[in-house]
Amino acid sequence: MSALQLSMVALVSTSAGGLFAWRLREHLHWVLGLTAGMLLGVVAFELLPEAFELSRTLGSDGQPAMVALAAGFLLFHALEKFILVHRAHENHYADHDHPNVGVLSSATLIGHSFLDGAGIGLAFQASPAIGIAVATAVIAHDFCDGLNTVSLMLAHRNTSSRALGMLALDALAPVLGVLSTLFFTLPPQALTLFLGFFAGFLLYIASADILPQAHSRAGPARALHLIGLTVLGVVLIYGVKQMLPEG
16 A cells, blocks of 8 residues: 555544544543554564664664654653643543633644654655554554544533544644655655654653553553553564565
8 A cells, every 4th residue: 555545544543533532432441552552563663673774774873763762752742741731631621611722732633643644654765664564553543643632622622513623634634744745755864863753753652642541541450451452562563564575
């Protein structure tokens, strides 16, 4: 599949996540547990190995890629803390009426989804195998983005029509992100930095965002099952990696 086709799958995933928020939120923690494992698997088995391999061909020791990873992690940490306004815990404040906070947080999620789409397009510039792996992580992640978009809008007392409108924008964002990469190509040195940066982004999303959300709504008795789903997500990505052709 091409990058554009996979971005359409991401569109469907985002939309499904938003609709899921209406109907089955009590089962959300199971989905999040699996999603976190898939993101970690992409970082460990696809993005970092590819970044190091590309670095070796350029005569580098991989340090720039690791600096980019740290930068990506810290940047999205700062964005979430100072712009998203405690996104992972907003449902605790559902009694407050702040529609604009819901719109701002959802708009930031739309920006994330655009970067997800750009990530798919740029990953295909590295290789089809990397592109498919990144798209797999993005599709799983965008399901959660769609869910969070609707949840945040409703938690802050926005109307259903506004919530669905923001969901539509979030669903279109990864397609627009992929299309944006048709107009430029990253040189190998920049591509190495991108792979590290995107790895840091996914590592932050998995460890500091999705996993805490997964465990916040599940009691201790379910913790082992959630950990098992996270491990399963890692194993699934490892299996995909073994089945994909190299290069």
